[in-house]
Amino acid sequence: xxxFAIRTKQLGRNFGQITALxxxxxxxxxxxxxxxxxxxxxxxxxxxRLLLGLLEPTRGRARVLGHDIQKEAAQIRAQCGALxxxxxxxxxxxxxxxxxxxxxxxxxxxxERQARIKELLTNLDLWERRKEPVNKxxxxxxxxxxxxxxxxxxxxLLFLDEPTAGLDPAAAARLRxxxxxxxxxxxxxxxxxxxxxAEAERLCQQIGIIxxxxxVGIGSPGELRAQTxxxxxIITGKNFSSQVISDLKARPGVAxxxxxxxxxxxHLEDAIETAPLISYLVIxxxxxxxVTKSQSTLEEVFxxxxxxxxxxxENLDVH
Amino acid sequence: MFTDTATIIWKESRExxxxxxxxxxxxxxxxxxxxxxxxxxxxxSGLDWLNAPTxxxxxxxxxxxxxxxxxxxxxxxERERHTLETLLASRLSDxxxxxxxxxxxxxxxxxxxxxxxLVSLITINISNWSGEIHFFPPLIGLSVFILSFLVAWLxxxxxxxxxxxxxxxxxxxQTLSVAFLVLFIPLLLLPLxxxxxxxxxxxxxxxxxxxxxxxxATLTLLLIDLVLLLIASRxxxxxxxxxxxx
Numbered sequence: 001x002x003x004f005a006i007r008t009k010q011l012g013r014n015f016g017q018i019t020a021l022x023x024x025x026x027x028x029x030x031x032x033x034x035x036x037x038x039x040x041x042x043x044x045x046x047x048x049r050l051l052l053g054l055l056e057p058t059r060g061r062a063r064v065l066g067h068d069i070q071k072e073a074a075q076i077r078a079q080c081g082a083l084x085x086x087x088x089x090x091x092x093x094x095x096x097x098x099x100x101x102x103x104x105x106x107x108x109x110x111x112e113r114q115a116r117i118k119e120l121l122t123n124l125d126l127w128e129r130r131k132e133p134v135n136k137x138x139x140x141x142x143x144x145x146x147x148x149x150x151x152x153x154x155x156x157l158l159f160l161d162e163p164t165a166g167l168d169p170a171a172a173a174r175l176r177x178x179x180x181x182x183x184x185x186x187x188x189x190x191x192x193x194x195x196x197x198a199e200a201e202r203l204c205q206q207i208g209i210i211x212x213x214x215x216v217g218i219g220s221p222g223e224l225r226a227q228t229x230x231x232x233x234i235i236t237g238k239n240f241s242s243q244v245i246s247d248l249k250a251r252p253g254v255a256x257x258x259x260x261x262x263x264x265x266x267h268l269e270d271a272i273e274t275a276p277l278i279s280y281l282v283i284x285x286x287x288x289x290x291v292t293k294s295q296s297t298l299e300e301v302f303x304x305x306x307x308x309x310x311x312x313x314e315n316l317d318v319h
Numbered sequence: 320m321f322t323d324t325a326t327i328i329w330k331e332s333r334e335x336x337x338x339x340x341x342x343x344x345x346x347x348x349x350x351x352x353x354x355x356x357x358x359x360x361x362x363x364s365g366l367d368w369l370n371a372p373t374x375x376x377x378x379x380x381x382x383x384x385x386x387x388x389x390x391x392x393x394x395x396x397e398r399e400r401h402t403l404e405t406l407l408a409s410r411l412s413d414x415x416x417x418x419x420x421x422x423x424x425x426x427x428x429x430x431x432x433x434x435x436x437l438v439s440l441i442t443i444n445i446s447n448w449s450g451e452i453h454f455f456p457p458l459i460g461l462s463v464f465i466l467s468f469l470v471a472w473l474x475x476x477x478x479x480x481x482x483x484x485x486x487x488x489x490x491x492x493q494t495l496s497v498a499f500l501v502l503f504i505p506l507l508l509l510p511l512x513x514x515x516x517x518x519x520x521x522x523x524x525x526x527x528x529x530x531x532x533x534x535x536a537t538l539t540l541l542l543i544d545l546v547l548l549l550i551a552s553r554x555x556x557x558x559x560x561x562x563x564x565x
Contacts, residue, residue: 080408092334093330097333
């Protein structure tokens with residue numbers, strides 16, 4: 001059995017002069033959730049299309065569930081489920097007919113198909129409305145139905161492109177719970193394209209950050225924070241004078257200081273000793289109520305990685 | 320592949336018969352077609368409706384129109400409604416999707432034509448009842464049956480080729496309308512020819528061997544249909560379809 005559900009080596013794709021994906025090399029273990037983060041147009045959807053064998057790569061190679069994406073695309077598609085950029089729902093058909101169609105596509109026997117339709121639609125609170133044409137439904141309901149379709153045949157690998165987009169918070173949370181259960185109990189591997197950093201942080205064992213077709217960071221959320229994010233100290237208290245703040249900024253190891261009402265955030269350049277900083281604040285007359293040491297959030301890591309390249313390009317222009 | 324093709328036909332039939340907007344209001348249109356071809360024309364022509372060779376042309380023309388009305392939607396519609404990529408990401412093979420789409424349109428167009436033929440036979444027999452059942456002469460009956468099928472296939476082949484590349488259903492329909500005019504303008508222009516030319520043409524037709532003409536037409540259509548199917552199979556490239564949709 002393969003240890004990795006997806007392995008790519010220097011995978012790339014051009015559209016004419018435009019490079020949509022550049023030298024993507026990743027390994028995604030079986031039974032894990034891989035989050036692919038990046039701004040719009042970064043190459044996330046192109047990656048899913050390449051891995052499903054819907055597009056031919058310009059260079060590099062990849063294996064999905066042990067199959068070559070160029071030579072064995074049909075075998076890959078036979079074992080995968082996908083919720084792509086558009087939900088792909090036949091809006092003029094009913095929910096039941098949408099699932100019936102894809103149940104037939106996956107050649108699920110009639111009785112099992114009927115039972116699975118009932119199970120999925122009941123779980124998603126859509127059973128009562130199964131006979132209605134889907135075009136009368138809200139975007140969130142359609143998204144739930146699309147998710148049911150993607151899971152219908154119990155795929156080994158699931159490609160999800162912004163699955164919680166358009167869902168209300170409760171439905172999004174349930175979907176995340178379901179995804180976690182799928183991975184935990186059924187060993188499904190999930191390739192998740194998302195803009196939702198909290199979602200990625202909660203679900204993903206591994207995260208790749210892509211910008212302009214290039215992978216700019218990869219690792220577990222903790223690793224990414226450690227590699228890219230800087231430690232920070234958050235102090236809640238009173239009497240933060242401007243003199244104290246400028247003195248703090250001048251101290252070695254302090255990268256920046258932000259104040260917002262009764263909260264002072266000291267961004268550190270490295271994991272330096274923080275006790276002298278607190279002592280200085282107390283001596284300077286600050287009434288310290290609470291001190292929290294933390295790493296950067298995934299959002300900060302993401303913004304750092306995504307903006308880094310842009311800044312270096314701007315610097316190049318200057319020089 | 321047969322099961323997968325049947326699955327596509329199942330889905331398409333649901334869309335054709337229950338929810339396709341052009342047909343929802345179009346049920347009346349279908350009834351009018353059946354009334355004209357199944358009742359009005361047979362009543363006007365009497366037994367000639369069964370025996371005249373022109374009946375072959377009429378029943379061969381009808382499926383072209385009917386298939387043309389639905390085939391534009393086959394791929395362009397899926398692309399327009401953003402369902403194509405999900406379909407292409409499924410386990411279905413290229414051939415089963417392509418043939419499924421073509422078969423659905425053929426079944427629709429040819430099926431309605433056959434119903435029309437049946438209605439016309441009933442009309443003729445009721446209006447000319449003489450104690451025995453009237454039917455097409457064998458050559459004409461067989462020709463109507465085979466040629467209407469081959470013409471439906473021709474329309475499906477042309478339509479799929481256009482729909483594969485069209486960015487919208489409207490664009491596909493416009494292109495197919497042009498193709499329809501190019502194919503049928505010669506027939507429409509026939510009555511406008513000078514009368515001497517028309518007489519010469521009619522005399523030439525009277526002199527031809529009908530069996531020979533039908534055999535040639537059948538073989539020619541079959542050849543064109545097979546070539547169209549081959550071209551459509553070659554043009555069905557998942558990557559091209561996805562890129563064209565962006």
